[in-house]
Amino acid sequence: MxxxxxxxxxxxxxxxxxxxxxxxxxxxxxxxxxxxxxxxxxxxxxxxxxxxxxxxxxxxxxxxxxxxxxxxxxxxxxxxxxxxxxxxxxxxxxxxxxxxxxxxxxxxxxxxxxxxxxxxxRDKAIEAMSTAGHAQFERPYGPPIPGFYAMLAQAHMHAYGTTSAQLAAVAVACRKHASMNPAAQMRQPISIDDVLNSRMIAHPLHLLDCSLVxxxxxxxxxxxxxxxKSFKKKPVYMLGVGEGHSHEHLSQARSLTTSAAKEAGERAYAMAGLGPKDIDVAELYDCFTPVVIIELEDLGFCPKGEGGRFVEGGRIELGGDLPINTHGGLMSHCHPGHPGSLFSITEAVRQLRGECGPRQVKDAEVAFVHAQGGIMSTHCSMILGKENN
Amino acid sequence: MAAPGVKPVPVPTKETQPYWDGCKQHELRVQKCAACGHHQFYPRLYCTTCMSDRVEWVKTSGRATVLSYTIIYRPVTQAFAGNVPYVVALVTLAEGPQMMTNIVGCEPEKVYIGMPVQVTFDDWTEDISVPKFKPV
CATH class of the missing domain: 3.40.47.10 (Thiolase/Chalcone synthase)
Known part of the structure; x- marks a missing residue:
């Protein structure tokens, strides 16, 4: 392929x-x-x-x-x-x-x-909040969108011992990067304690585990x-792309802890002829903090169950082994709905062109972008490179 | 769309009517394939395992296990504001299929993954009773 x-x-x-x-x-x-x-x-x-x-x-x-x-x-x-x-x-x-x-x-x-x-x-906002989920078999139980993701987080914590502080580390990294991006919506740095002390929305997710509107x-x-080659700026090449689709409704998911990001990532790596170790910067879909942890595992950046430990100690921050969401992500840059992950693409392009100033990942040559939609339903992975050979 | 303050009462379709008819009688039904024995939920025209059209309605034991859950502090709409905090859960039925539900009849903090639960019905209207689960 x-x-x-x-x-x-x-x-x-x-x-x-x-x-x-x-x-x-x-x-x-x-x-x-x-x-x-x-x-x-x-x-x-x-x-x-x-x-x-x-x-x-x-x-x-x-x-x-x-x-x-x-x-x-x-x-x-x-x-x-x-x-x-x-x-x-x-x-x-x-x-x-x-x-x-x-x-x-x-x-x-x-x-x-x-x-x-x-x-x-106001009516449209209520519609936006309340029309997630199956009309007969999910919505009668009152699940807000964060609630769906909270059940994924809870399952991961139960299976692998992932902690709330580890989830929080994702939000902290995104905010740190947003603080270096003048375009970002939320730029005030936050700590793990700030996340843990923010209002509980859907246990175990706090307000600061959730992305922006x-x-x-x-x-x-x-x-x-x-x-x-004949355009104004140096091109950024698509080296690999792959999709995975597993369900529409969370209650029909094959697994709560492994997503179709696994198939998407494997297909993208296979096309590119590259692996997780070749990636210099990753822009990962971060609508809620546990999603990033599941993606890091399913996309092969760490073994299944290790995502919580992987995000500790600044590993996913600029200067770490795998800087993620260098623009601030959906968590802190912006999240207007459908377009959310296009900002990951434009950021990856800027990183590969070397246009990112203080938040530039040094010598970035290969970027990985992942997006998911629904409730971990649709997945697409893309590998972008400075060179096409 | 759900208007503020009005709970999203399920509207049965031709395909789901037998399920809601069961609920009205406080009986939790799923489909079972007469060809391969597979149980499935939600209801479908064919078996998701063998594609047979011999899918038949059967009464379940009503027993299930909590697969995951969350405690909701910020309600989805005003209709659920009086329920806060409430538990939204995914449960695995003894017969195999999984479904979304609320866990009721205990403090939200007492719910845990692996908890054995039993179906109970919340009568919303004359025709619609919503299946929920309570600790065994």
Missing amino acids: DSLRGKVAIVGAADTEVGVVPQLSATQLYVKGAKLALEDAGITKDDVDGLITCTSFVEPYMYHAEMIAEYMQIFPRYCLNVATGGGTTLAIMHHAASAIATGVCNTVLITMADNMLSGLS SDGGAAIVMTSAERA
Whole structure:
């Protein structure tokens, strides 16, 4: 399965302002991200022949990608909208890479945004909170979204002795990195005690074990490796990509402690011909702290059950063995919903270009990005590199 | 969507009606495959193991074990505010399938993974009784 290895590159990447952005609508955030990514790539909208968007929760359209194309007056030959929750970003890139590699289109613009913080009415906010889970077999029991993840955390703690302080270390690392990122929504450093002393939301998860609610958008431009060399900046190549899908509803999960990140990661490593030891920086989906611990295990960075010990002692912080979420992640940079993991991609691109200033991972050549959506339902892993050989 | 203050009362479908009919009689039912013996929940047209269409409704023992749980302090909507703190759990039925539920009838702090529990029914409306579990 080396069909896509090194054949496609990211040639433009940009974020809008993120966090609290009341001055822009969801649609405007999509379009602003798109404009910034096109500028980063050094091309115009007329060079785009493929457009992919994620669904907007705040400003939904029946055919969302068509809407953004119409708004921008782009007339692509390949146009689709994807929704696999937090996994959407990387799944979209997988579709885009396949389309580019098979010659369906040449230059794909991917734009994703939402304004979950400023754009929701009270009724929409309640809907957002209460429509997770199966209508007949889960919602009657009143599980808030953190509650689903709390059950994963509890199962991991029971099976492997993972502690609340270890979960907290994930939040502390993300905040430390956000403190070095002027764009991040939450920049005040926090300690493990701050996390443990924050309000209990769904035992064992505290407020600071949970990610943010934000506004914001990001966009990237992808093209073939051959064409990539003629763009403004040095391309970042897709070396490996893989997906894993295990369930829609948590109550149907095969396992609470091992996720389909395992299959996604194995497929991405196999395509890239690389392994966990080759990774310089990892941007891992961090909607709740236990997710990062499960991902570190399932993606092979440590053995199953060792994730809690792995995150101790600054190992996942800048300067550690495996710096993660160098922009601050969903925990501290921003989390506008579907687009969340596109900020992991734009950060990985910046890391591989060496544009990250004080939070730059020295000599970063290979980055790993993982996204999951639903309740550990959809998984996509991607390995990006400075070189395509 | 659930309006504030109104609990999300399940609306049975053609496929799930026998399950809710069972609950109304305070009987927890799942499907059992007549071809391979596999028990499954939620209900489906075919057996998830062998794809046989000979899936039949059977009454379960109502016994289960807690697979994982959480204690909710911040309710999902105002409808659940009066229940806080409440336990949301995943349980494994003695017959094999797993399901989401609430653990009731004990202090939330007494719940543990591996705890043996027994089904009990919460009558929400004339037609809908929601199965929950209590310590054995």
